[in-house]
Amino acid sequence: MKIAVAADHGAFELKEAVKKHLEEKGIEFTDYGCFSKESVDYPRYAYLAASAVAEKECDFGIICCTTGLGVSMAANKVKGIRAAVCTNEMLAEMTRRHNNANVICMGQNVVSQELAFRMIDIFLSTDFEGGRHQRRINLLTDIENGKKLTV
Numbered sequence: 001m002k003i004a005v006a007a008d009h010g011a012f013e014l015k016e017a018v019k020k021h022l023e024e025k026g027i028e029f030t031d032y033g034c035f036s037k038e039s040v041d042y043p044r045y046a047y048l049a050a051s052a053v054a055e056k057e058c059d060f061g062i063i064c065c066t067t068g069l070g071v072s073m074a075a076n077k078v079k080g081i082r083a084a085v086c087t088n089e090m091l092a093e094m095t096r097r098h099n100n101a102n103v104i105c106m107g108q109n110v111v112s113q114e115l116a117f118r119m120i121d122i123f124l125s126t127d128f129e130g131g132r133h134q135r136r137i138n139l140l141t142d143i144e145n146g147k148k149l150t151v
């Protein structure tokens with residue numbers, strides 16, 4: 001398993017801690033920046049990591065900013081990406097089981113490092129349930145492809 005990791009300056013410290021956590025778990029990752037606390041624009045870094053997942057260079061993405069919100073918006077604009085902002089363990093589990101999320105987003109000012117590590121462990125070890133949820137994922141793809149949905 002290979003993980004794409006990225007953050008803006010607002011979550012540089014969380015990203016560094018996440019990298020250490022992944023190293024301790026023996027999980028391979030690529031760091032797509034940023035590389036200091038100097039102010040940067042989060043869409044660039046979210047785009048790089050999300051694109052690595054969309055292009056199957058990485059299996060999952062962990063992308064962070066101050067809130068988790070901006071990077072999730074940016075990541076979700078990359079075709080094939082289902083990014084979820086998570087703030088507790090249940091969300092990290094359910095977004096894998098039901099949404100087949102391939103990117104988890106977190107905010108450095110929202111979650112503790114310990115909670116971030118627990119959410120990452122759950123996210124990376126929980127399988128998609130498929131079944132009726134696959135039908136709904138297919139509808140997300142339809143939206144992505146500009147198809148007009150009806151009810």
Ligand code: RB5
Nearest residue numbers: 010065066067068069070
């Ligand atoms: C940066 O100041 C901040 O806006 C960014 O980290 C992120 O939280 C945006 O959604």
